Amino acid sequence: MESDMAFDMLLESDVMVAMRDGVRLATDVYLPARGGRAADGAFPVILERTPYDKTSPSRSERSVSEPKPLGRAEVARFFVSRGYALVYQDCRGTHRSEGRFEKYLSEGEDGYDAIAWIRGQAWCDGKIGTMGLSYAAHAQVAAACLDPPGLAAMFVDSGGFSDAYQGGIRQGGAFELKQATWAHRQAALEAAARGDARAAAALEAEDMRAWFARMPWRKGSSPLRWAPDYEDYLFEQWGNADYGGYWKRLGICAKEYYDRFADVPMVHLSSWYDPYPRTATENYLGLSRRKRGPVSLILGPWTHGDRCLSWAGDVDFGPGATIEGSLAEGFLELRLRWFDRWLKGIDNGVDSEPRVRYFRMGGGRGTRNAAGRLEQGGTWLSAEDWPPPDSRELALYLGGDGSLGESAPPPGAPPLRYAYDPERPVPSIGGSITSGEPVMRGGAFDQVEDPRFFGCSAPFLPLSSRPDVLVFETGILDDDLEVTGPVSALLWVSSDCPDSDFTIKLIDLHPPSADYPRGFAMNLCDGILRARYRESWERPAEMRPGEAYRIRVEAFPTSNLFARGHRIRLDVSSSNFPHFDANPNTGEALGSGRLRRVAVNSVYMDAARTSLLLLRVRGRFSARQGN
Secondary structure (H helix, E strand, O other): OOOOOOOEEEEEEEEEEEOOOOOEEEEEEEEEEEOOEEOOOOEEEEEEEEOOOOOOOOOOOOOOOOOOOOOHHHHHHHHHOOOOEEEEEEOOOOOOOOOOOOOOOOHHHHHHHHHHHHHOOOOEEEEEEEEEEOHHHHHHHHHHOOOOOOEEEEEEEOOOOOOHHHOOOEEOOEEEOHHHHHHHHHHHHHHHHOOOHHHHHHHHHOOHHHHHOOOOOEOOEOOOOOOHHHHHHHHHHHHOOOOOHHHHOOOOOHHHHOOOOOOOOEEEEEEEEOOOHHHHHHHHHHHHOOOOOOEEEEEEEEEOOOOOOOEEEOEEOOHHHOOEOOOEOOHHHHHHHHHHHHHOOOOOOHHHOOOEEEEEEOOOOOOEOOOOOEEOOEEEEEEOOOOOOOOEEEEEEEOOOOEEEOOOOOOOOOOEEEEEOOOOOOEOOOEOOOOOOOOOOOEEOEOEOOOOOOOOOOOOOEHHHOOOOEEEEOOEEOOOEEEEEEEEEEEEEEEOOOOOEEEEEEEEEEOOOOOOOOOEEEEEEEEEEEHHHOOOOOOOOOOOOOOOEEEEEEEEEEEEEEOOOOEEEEEEEOOOEOOEOOOOOOOOOOOOOOOOOOEEEEEEOOOOOOOEEEEEEEOOOOEEOOO
């Protein structure tokens, strides 16, 4: 092979690659070149498969120093000049590729076939790496589930469903409504790309905020009625509420394929305000225990794909929060080092780096910066496993007086009751949301109603003032306390309805200050459980009115330093809309029932039925009462 110093680049565009069923997928091949012709020899190859147009810039291919997204050709040039071939492919049924788009479910076999085709080309040296954000991460993990020959390294960026039933499509039995906003936007873009001006105009004319105020939708009477393929799969996802064969399919459930999964070096990257930190940690745990690896995990403080930003929502984590200048010179360089080590065999020290690197939020000044954001601060830490092996579990009891602490409640303490009205659900103020515009947005925000968020109304009071939100707080912390790892709550609950939801939200409660006279209630992570699934995801069971049940509500993982003088807060309620669909409380089939009921729900906190918040912590928990 020729020297890999500063190759030129040659593009072979729209190569139509046949899949096993004869459908051809449009593929762009960027090759190392000399003097205007393809360079002699064979090269390692990097593959990215996308439904977002292989010729359009990826919004995440940017940096602190260059905030404008790079074009695909610019990204290709970075790798090609260093001795790689780069391949971009339009997924089935999108842009220039043939076939019918069925979200997620064709990517395993199509990815396998694409890798097989690459491996057979004269310019491929037999080693193939995969990369890509979000859907491109789902696509590469789906292919790896089939262990394609030639696959030699992976960089999985914010996706790659470990189990879409518990993160990405559904969670705790509830449906993630970002699937609806994503489908609407992508259907409009696809219609425009295919020259269907009428459908594109009709989709663009739909008012998604108005549609979200008028649920439930019905097939043929939804904002997606102009794009039947997209409407079909959306309602299929929404209507398949019970766990079973539908959710174990290739493309949306990697954990069903862990034993067969390709044993190659891989990075799983996500972030605290991304929909996929649970996916990343589950894939890391499931594969690192089964494979020689190495398997690495990186978790930052960003929203989806925004690793070049130091902030998420209304909170800033400091200049060290970005990948650029912290973990590598930049995101391109981070991936290059990974591929250089495992596709080219360059001994660059990658394999001696920590298996787990995570950003612990917190420790900042708590003041408002020039951009108007809370200075939360934070720092990068490393560990040899997840959660950090030197952490321990801390159980905090929920008290009927709104307390949260290590003292068990007294016998006979009464439950706390509230009325949950699905016509007036608790609004989603930030969180692990992406693709939600114009209806919802992810990130960290003060948990106060605000005109920016769907479902909020004047006088825009704190969520803690709502009668359907139960608030539990520790005393003022005497010492810094790190919380890093999974978050869950064990709750004793009952309802006067056959079904209802129970939600949790972990909050870092900043004390009042000159910049924030009311303090700042910063959301860290949240979770939900549809009570019909309290015993089994496969076999739902109605609740009997008034009967108490013990349930576990799991939130996504997080890492935060609760600073001395702060409080740990847990909010418990029964809705988080429009992040999740609002439970109608009727027990009817989800996503199609038209009736709604107000549920009177209870949370028990007595000596016989203790409700607990479970955290993984490092440091001493000590708190005192006071204002």
